Amino acid sequence: MELVTISFKLNSRPVAVVTSPLANLRDVLREQLQMMAVKAGCGQGGCGACTVLLNGEPIVSCLTPVVNAQGQEITTLEGIGTPMRLHPLQQAFYDNFAAQCGYCSAGMITVAKALLEHNPHPTRAQIVDALSGNVCRCTGYVPIIEAIQQAADSR
């Protein structure tokens, strides 16, 4: 396969990468663009650790051929908040001890951000439903759900 140049907006800034068109977006984000919040989990679309936003909507980057990002807008956790300026969702995760090992947190927060854009005041059931593609093996989910609830309530 011939390499191609793919251009897209990453966290509001234009980027271009030379890559195989069928490389997955997760690997390109991590290895070529140093977006290390994008975690490599199952590689099958089942765990949600690699979730990013495509034009504001959650997708799993491990199953997204990078060519599908051409001309689109991609948001990773790095574009949601920074250590110096936490997004309210990140602050709520911190306050509620919603991260233990932290591997799922980026995906969880990314999905939660999209959820709150669509639905600023979700019910607990709607939060659970939105998170159903994101696996956490530490917390039992309760602190995560409560953190998202808190972030929504504080808006």
Next chain:
Amino acid sequence: MAIEQFVAPASLDGVLDVLNQYGPDALILAGGTMVMPLVNEALTSPRVVVSLQGAGLDRVRVNGQIEIGTTTRLTRVAAMSELPLLAGAARQIGSWAIRNMATLGGNLFAPPPSGDAAVALLALDAQLVAQRVGGERVLALDQLYTGLLQTNLKPNELVTSIVVPKLRGKTSWLKFGRREANAPTVVAVAARVVTDPEGVITEARVALGGANDFPMRARHAEAALLGRGLNAESIRDAANAAKVEAKPFSDALASEWYRKKIMGICVRRALEGIK
């Protein structure tokens, strides 16, 4: 062996040309949820991967019947209030992120017991438009599958749209999985009945997932409903018939025995849930 070539034609005609040239050596890429697991692990080496991204097939036309372009995302299908049965089935496929990627046309070719959309579409008498260079044909979804991952499509044909007739009667959808959301199907049931003013069933559809090597209609169950009211007796007979005609399989989710055991229960619950 590596994938030799990737092409993303800017038109449907371009895609059809590639399929015409490469036939079975072409792998069609739409949402990526089925193809990318294979590509990532180098488990497939077609001569060419052809993307549907530029083919213009992400569209819905409502004109009495509903024509859904093959690359319409499941998120959009899940919001189609005209077709509560199909929307309900789509809503339960994968996670939110997966539904934002996966396409309705792609789901028709998912390995069983995945492929809930076809179960719903069978109960809705859906038809498929298959296009090829220089022609097209319409085939009933009911005529698509011939075996495990086998279909009646020719290698140069592409399903470009799924056509659902205007909804007649009342419907029900039931998916039995190991948890509520983002769970693979153990057994799925789609049902539709049309009744006359006296409440006698004049048309019945019962479709099953996880019941065979491909989504199937339970014709004996349908026959058990015809000419009768939808009541405890007719539902029991239909459920028993479906249980007999289902030929389920064992996999990591459930055994053949278990699927058989719950098939009748799922059909009964689906029929009781018709509204």
